[in-house]
Amino acid sequence: MTKVAFLGAGSFGTALSLLLASKGIEISIWDRNESVINNININRRNSKYSKNIYIPDMITAYHSIREAVKDSSYIVLAVPSHAIRELCSKIKGIIPEEAIIISIAKGIEEGTNMRLSQVISDELDNPVVILSGPSHAEEVMANIPTTVVVSSTDMTCAERVQDLFMSPQFRVYTNDDIVGVEIGGAVKNIIALAAGVCDGIGFGDNAKAALMTRGMAEIIRVGEKLGGRAETFSGLTGMGDLIVTCTSVHSRNRRAGILIGKGMNLDETLKEVGMVVEGVKACRAFYKVKEELNVEMPITDILYKVLFDGKDPKDGVEELMSRDKKSETY
Structure with a gap:
């Protein structure tokens, strides 16, 4: 047996x-x-x-x-x-x-x-x-x-x-595509944590849709740079996992983000959630990866500053929205 x-x-x-x-x-x-x-x-x-x-x-x-x-x-x-x-x-x-x-x-x-x-x-x-x-x-x-x-x-x-x-x-x-499968599953936790922050601040569907879509751009950028295939990120371990983790009441990453968006600091948040929040560790790790590889990951960058540098989440959103204008690309 x-x-x-x-x-x-x-x-x-x-x-x-x-x-x-x-x-x-x-x-x-x-x-x-x-x-x-x-x-x-x-x-x-x-x-x-x-x-x-x-x-x-x-x-x-x-x-x-x-x-x-x-x-x-x-x-x-x-x-x-x-x-x-x-x-x-x-x-x-x-x-x-x-x-x-x-x-x-x-x-x-x-x-x-x-x-x-x-x-x-x-x-x-x-x-x-x-x-x-x-x-x-x-x-x-x-x-x-x-x-x-x-x-x-x-x-x-x-x-x-x-x-x-x-x-x-x-x-x-x-x-x-084991690289794409693993990177998609890791980076989506960062975006889900950021999505929770938006929910905690009180933003609506427009902001959530924008965050998830541009978050996918970050997943694809760093994923391809590390050797993953672009089509993997449109599948279950990319877009599929991103959707469920950013929107579900079961998501501990989203739950942690909501608490941070409402004003809790990171230590208070992790104590309240009571379980491992993988998005926190992933944000710290991929912040270093993006710096080493010179990959543009603005959501990850701002979330890192919110989590570890004490940046106000609303100021972070304003900074994201005020970046130089550009074409929509991945």
């Missing part, structure tokens, strides 16, 4: 584990939080992330990461982007050599500016597949139709992951 190990018991990892368990696949979950492990095994709940959703018996949680990954055909890294390298280092030498590593985080590594697939391959020799796209955990748990993309430098492995997750409610496409 196929066994899949989830390392991290957060919301999206839990949602995907429930999806696979419904297909009769044996699931193991490891998390560093002992109370989460006990809650799953004893109460059949993951109260922090999935509230009242029942955790079926096909899912077993482990305190030992070695026990969780034992005999696993697939290992899902279900932790935030900044924790990927440490986790890979922790499982090096104890995972099956033939196991496929699946990453569901979205971001790049601060300091090295490496994509997460590169970080994983830097630590492990296993094949790596990226799963990305517009997929809020809450809706996956509710069996609401969702569509995602898998990508890899080894597309045979990507197709195996496609088969693993495909269901009547969860459609999976393949895309061999």
